[in-house]
Amino acid sequence: MAASSERSSYDYIIVGGGIAGCVLASRLHEKLPAVSILLLEAGKEAIGHPLTNAPLACFGIHHSDLDWDFSTVPQPHLNNRICYQAAAKALGGGSSINYATWLRGPKVDYDRWAKLVGDDRWSYDKLLPYFEKVGHTNGNDGVIKTRSTSASHDDRKYPLREIVRKAWESAGLQYNPTPNDGDPRGITELVENWLEGQRQFAHRLYNLDGVDVLTEAAAARILISAEKRAEGVQLLDGRTFHAHKEVIASSGAFNTPKLLLLSGIGPKEELQKHGIQQLVDAPEVGRNFHDHPAVALIWKLKDENLRLPMSAIGTNPAFGLGLPADWVVFSGMDKDLISAALAKDGLAASDEEYLLDGSNCYTETLNVYAPAGAVHAGMDIPFDGLHISTPVLGMLPTSRGSITLSSSDPTAAPQIDPNYFATELDRVMMRNGVKKALQAFEEWADLNVTEVPPEGYPALSVKSTDEEIDARVRRVANTFFHPAGSCAMGKAVDADLRVCGVDGLRVVDASVLPTPIAAHYQYCIYTLAERAADCIVQG
Structure with missing residues (x-):
């Protein structure tokens, strides 16, 4: 899988060898075997890297050489x-x-x-064949093999499994056995695409x-002709490759808008700030950025018999x-709370109609038998089996941020502004999710836990005020690594993923998602690339 040192032109050049880029390159070659394809990746091969060998190693990947950081x-x-x-x-992107x-x-x-972009090809029912082609829960007939926690092995039974389930049932949630069938609301079992403990x-x-x-x-810029056509790609080292048919940007929600902006595709005022000539007026490039924010609640078990012995993970x-x-909980929200927040935010009527839909999943809460999220919250919590966590994710954020340039230097990091919690609805959504977790964990007596606050903050409980919860959110909230929307379909690209105002240029990655999806995005991105x-191929 190495490019010829002598070849400088291809039919298709894909910039970014992440999930979307790899799927797209593979499928294009399969469907159009006569065409030539170049896949460019800024990172290195990750197979065999010590941090990609086992599930628990993934926590060490943060800030490593496999992370743009x-x-x-x-x-x-x-x-x-x-x-x-x-x-x-890294090659393989998020899958690595x-x-x-x-x-x-x-x-x-x-x-x-689908409604936002006026094209039902992106509706759930029309994407369903692609979802099924990619993978099924507890199935082997898709490309990706997946298993729920309990189906992965008869001996994979965590000590808190039934207690945590009952805790959530006491808070009014019901078990949902089919979370990947279009309605994940309720208590669902974690599904993973680890295969026998391997990536x-x-x-x-x-x-x-x-x-x-x-x-x-690494790409420095896309080459754009005077006729506003993408003709190729220039790398940081000066090498250039020409594309006869298309250049496809698949560098992710951070680096794809950065690449377009460096190439002169974007809003004039943004490009002028950095001395970049505007070649294509594309005011929506870098806008509409959204992400799933998370607030990790850390709990300490009082009963040593309920701990997950860290030695057991090794033995x-x-x-x-x-x-x-093992458990993931998707929650709705009271319509009165939503309506009151919407009134303060003054959102459009169409947004209001959507956000009041009773089938929405507003928050997701993971139940992790380790202090997940503590490091990113700046909390020093031991990985001792006695500290567990419930990261609460805001799944339908209405706040929108931006990805812009920090410099015209292509090696400089993009300027990332998620604009977290800029709307009342986002604040109410997270507050409501935290309250549900507090209710579940404090009303079930057998769980017997205490909430561990950051230094200088009170422990949270069902008696905590909205102000105390909001203060905690401001102190510990961070990303749950689902950036998207910065080259949104219906704004920066059309429903065929073509960049507006440029011929021969498409975007295929999470940056095209026009609206947040209450999902973990790898499944969505595999499906997006299959559809793309x-x-x-169909023109």
């Missing part, structure tokens, strides 16, 4: 904190560094996507034989098959 600008609604932003810098959780998301979110790398599952692949080949092979977790291949 970005940061946000100060966030005004989070005490002006600068927040960490992870992004894969993610936590391998497998959640498709609700039908209602995909249907809204399933996108560039291994999707055959790249016949595709020229260059790793450690019991079943505990090495995935993350130390057909868009390209």
